[in-house]
Amino acid sequence: MSYVRCVRGLASGIEYSADVPMNLDPIDGRPVEMVLDIERLAAQRPHAGWYDPARRDLWRFGALMALDAADPDDARHIVALGEGHTPLLDYTSHPVAHRAGLDLRLKEEGKAHAGFGANPTQSFKDRGMAMVAAQARRLGLTKLAVPTQGNAGDSLVRYALAGGLSVVVAMPDDTPTPILGNVAAAAHRHPRQVILELVGPTIREAGALLKERYIPQGYFSVATFQEPGWRIEGKKSLGLELAE
Incomplete structure (x- = not known):
């Protein structure tokens, strides 16, 4: 429960x-x-x-x-x-760590490792968006919106499609090509579920577009710090894994 x-x-x-x-x-x-x-x-x-x-x-x-x-x-x-349960890798032998006398360990949120979980879009953003999709489904929300400079949009699209949700992603037109390509491809394959809006020059304009055009249509914003704590509830698992 x-x-x-x-x-x-x-x-x-x-x-x-x-x-x-x-x-x-x-x-x-x-x-x-x-x-x-x-x-x-x-x-x-x-x-x-x-x-x-x-x-x-x-x-x-x-x-x-x-x-x-x-x-x-x-x-x-x-x-x-x-998503999550990623390994904590030992980088103590790294030259910088060695010179500084550090016991350096890094969470691997990108590449998959045998015996562990693997973030589907190779980003820690997947932790937060997994919780977003789950909470949206719990509350009966069907349409989500996010302004992003990259990873959050890619991640939300992945979970929205898997969870039967619709999503609009607004991002600056200079977003890195690999991420932009992922969202654009999803919008092309699933035009009824995924909408991509390109604006410029910053995420501020992306947020303004969503507020003006899509929130009045019933889309629920899951922008950073503008949703009910869902994303941080997913991301807190990073801290729990470190404690673990």
């Missing part, structure tokens, strides 16, 4: 229902965060009863996530594509 207690304004501290889609805090226009009832989780699932180390993705953390993959009611919303 999910132990999400509420959505809370980061500045105002006001609590809202996590079952109602929202973007910014209506009180002050600032971001909101999801709040888990950790005390209740610890009492009901002691001795790491929430933990599923056999899973090779971020959902191994079960009820510590905003949706619990072990719960059938939560699991039916989850779009799992192997």
